[in-house]
Amino acid sequence: MFSKVLIANRGExxxxxxxxxxxxxxxxxxxxxxxxxxxxxxxLADEAICVGPPESRRSYLxxxxxxxxxxxxxxxxxxxxxxxxxxxxxxxxxxxxHGLAFIGPPPxxxxxxxSKAGTRTLLAKHGLPTIPGSGLLRDDAQAxxxxxxxxxxxxxxxxxxxxxxxxxxxxxxxxLQQAMTVCRSEALAAFGDDSLYLEKWLEENRHVEVQVIVxxxxxxxxxxxxxxxxxxRHQKIVEEAPSPAxxxxxxxxxxxxxxxxxxxxxxxxxxxxEFLLDRDGNHYFIEINCRIQVEHPVxxxxxxxxxxxxxxxxxxxxxxxxxxxDVVLRGHAIEFRINAEDTEHDFRPQAxxxxxxxxxGGPGVRMDSHLYSGYEVPPYYDSLLGKLIVWGPDxxxxxxxxxxxxxxLIVDGIVTNIPLHRALLSHxxxxxxxxxxxxxxxxxxxxxxxxxxxx
Amino acid sequence: xxxxxxxxxxxxAGDTLPRLIERLTKSELGELEVRENGWRxxxxxxxxxxxxxxxxxxxxxxxxxxxxxxxATGQPHADRPAIASRAGHPQRAEAARGLVTSPGVGFxxxxxxxxVGFKVSSGDLLGHVDVLGVRQEIVAPVEGVVAAVDVEAGQxxxxxxxxxxxxxxxx
Numbered sequence: 166m167f168s169k170v171l172i173a174n175r176g177e178x179x180x181x182x183x184x185x186x187x188x189x190x191x192x193x194x195x196x197x198x199x200x201x202x203x204x205x206x207x208x209l210a211d212e213a214i215c216v217g218p219p220e221s222r223r224s225y226l227x228x229x230x231x232x233x234x235x236x237x238x239x240x241x242x243x244x245x246x247x248x249x250x251x252x253x254x255x256x257x258x259x260x261x262x263h264g265l266a267f268i269g270p271p272p273x274x275x276x277x278x279x280s281k282a283g284t285r286t287l288l289a290k291h292g293l294p295t296i297p298g299s300g301l302l303r304d305d306a307q308a309x310x311x312x313x314x315x316x317x318x319x320x321x322x323x324x325x326x327x328x329x330x331x332x333x334x335x336x337x338x339x340x341l342q343q344a345m346t347v348c349r350s351e352a353l354a355a356f357g358d359d360s361l362y363l364e365k366w367l368e369e370n371r372h373v374e375v376q377v378i379v380x381x382x383x384x385x386x387x388x389x390x391x392x393x394x395x396x397x398r399h400q401k402i403v404e405e406a407p408s409p410a411x412x413x414x415x416x417x418x419x420x421x422x423x424x425x426x427x428x429x430x431x432x433x434x435x436x437x438x439e440f441l442l443d444r445d446g447n448h449y450f451i452e453i454n455c456r457i458q459v460e461h462p463v464x465x466x467x468x469x470x471x472x473x474x475x476x477x478x479x480x481x482x483x484x485x486x487x488x489x490x491d492v493v494l495r496g497h498a499i500e501f502r503i504n505a506e507d508t509e510h511d512f513r514p515q516a517x518x519x520x521x522x523x524x525x526g527g528p529g530v531r532m533d534s535h536l537y538s539g540y541e542v543p544p545y546y547d548s549l550l551g552k553l554i555v556w557g558p559d560x561x562x563x564x565x566x567x568x569x570x571x572x573x574l575i576v577d578g579i580v581t582n583i584p585l586h587r588a589l590l591s592h593x594x595x596x597x598x599x600x601x602x603x604x605x606x607x608x609x610x611x612x613x614x615x616x617x618x619x620x
Numbered sequence: 621x622x623x624x625x626x627x628x629x630x631x632x633a634g635d636t637l638p639r640l641i642e643r644l645t646k647s648e649l650g651e652l653e654v655r656e657n658g659w660r661x662x663x664x665x666x667x668x669x670x671x672x673x674x675x676x677x678x679x680x681x682x683x684x685x686x687x688x689x690x691x692a693t694g695q696p697h698a699d700r701p702a703i704a705s706r707a708g709h710p711q712r713a714e715a716a717r718g719l720v721t722s723p724g725v726g727f728x729x730x731x732x733x734x735x736v737g738f739k740v741s742s743g744d745l746l747g748h749v750d751v752l753g754v755r756q757e758i759v760a761p762v763e764g765v766v767a768a769v770d771v772e773a774g775q776x777x778x779x780x781x782x783x784x785x786x787x788x789x790x791x
Contacts, residue, residue, distance in 0.1 A: 199779070215725075218779070229751050230779065233726045234778070263752075
């Protein structure tokens with residue numbers, strides 16, 4: 166195992182990685198931008214190195230700066246967290262070229278799974294059902310003919326990246342032509358790559374993903390699925406496991422398919438396979454995330470595994486050491502993303518000082534957050550303030566505990582989406598486990614907020 | 621202010637401003653300006669002149685003199701760019717006072733002959749920071765005399781770390 170690790174990220178995930186390092190007795194070095202000098206991770210780190218100005222392009226995305234920081238502090242490995250450089254095969258390659266370990270898939274694995282269109286073809290070959298779609302689009306004319314072949318509505322998707330940027334659902338050739346330009350420029354701005362492809366749009370679908378771990382010797386296990394159907398503009402808001410939309414047979418079929426395909430395709434380290442679930446419970450593979458995910462604690466609550474520790478063990482070359490029969494999933498867990506955004510005003514991101522912060526407690530309640538009273542949320546990065554994760558022996562118990570926890574959680578001084586979470590928990594669609602990915606966008610979050618006020 | 625003016629300013633402050641802030645943050649531009657119905661929003665990076673500038677400038681072209689007195693206060697979200705200025709680049713302001721900070725993470729490479737008492741013009745090379753074998757220049761921010769060198773040759777330095785101080789010539 167490594168003795169010193171550079172944490173090349175910020176916010177709650179930097180803190181999460183730091184905790185895993187502590188548990189393993191690894192010395193942590195936090196790389197931070199000038200805007201994060203007062204962050205909790207920097208305060209708690211064994212060592213901290215300023216790697217650049219607030220703009221992430223010159224700090225958290227600045228590969229030479231991060232590598233230099235790792236080398237001069239004597240680190241043996243870099244943990245990239247999620248976002249930023251976490252799935253960048255060039256960065257992983259540079260890391261290795263400087264004699265350091267990249268905590269994630271090796272560069273050639275990242276490269277193999279870098280293109281979403283290529284990954285779908287590869288995993289379809291290994292038996293995963295995929296949504297009808299196009300290859301990478303050359304031009305608008307090809308987009309039009311491919312959309313005609315697939316059948317409207319179609320989803321325009323960027324080949325690189327995620328998070329809903331550069332993504333549009335279109336219902337006609339006219340909408341397609343209009344959206345292509347916007348999607349290209351959004352994709353270029355967000356990921357530096359404007360290649361797009363098309364996918365058939367499934368109405369009323371659910372988003373379900375399977376967590377996998379594979380060591381470098383080809384031993385792999387799945388750790389069940391997560392349901393991330395509560396979304397707004399393709400951004401996840403609430404995640405839970407197990408999925409209320411799958412019966413035991415479908416659940417096992419999905420997870421078994423996923424792990425069999427990625428092992429056969431030569432995947433390594435922690436990963437998540439995302440699927441869409443149609444109304445009839447059929448699953449279609451959409452993409453793989455080659456990193457630790459925001460919603461990983463949901464799986465940790467069910468399995469008792471520390472996924473960041475597992476990630477580090479595998480990157481250090483250790484064998485998995487257990488099999489599928491050893492992975493036991495218990496109870497139900499729900500994660501609420503606490504974001505600094507104004508749900509009443511189109512989810513406008515907020516920045517400012519958190520005057521008072523009090524996390525909730527009690528059995529089954531976990532709060533992963535970098536907040537503290539007096540912390541100033543900088544305006545440069547995403548709006549995630551933390552995650553409330555609640556476990557219960559079953560879904561009803563988890564929801565009851567979630568209500569108590571959300572009522573206890575205090576984040577003063579900054580507008581957050583906590584009211585939306587409370588509203589969701591009092592809405593029959595969520596309580597009945599019938600959320601679909603387009604629901605919030607279709608009816609608007611205002612409808613949920615208004616319903617909870619009326620109740 | 622008439623109703624149309626109020627609507628325009630609400631839209632500028634509520635919708636346009638956050639988008640401009642995002643764009644300015646991502647870009648290397650120093651300033652962005654948008655005009656609509658005789659109103660304009662101008663965003664300036666707060667550290668360009670070494671002094672925290674007024675970050676947001678929302679005022680009417682018809683009524684500039686009066687609006688200038690009121691500044692941007694009282695407008696919804698006028699506080700948001702001010703946050704950006706607080707978290708801005710402290711070393712730019714320090715540079716104006718002659719503090720030399722490191723532009724990168726790496727090992728300090730001294731320039732021969734540079735030491736206390738060395739006379740420099742603004743922009744003169746004081747040394748380098750070696751970032752993975754690529755040298756980034758460390759230059760004098762003002763004309764004057766080197767008053768202190770805080771790091772030794774070969775020392776590991778981080779971004780923004782004070783490297784030297786130049787005492788500016790009294791004009």
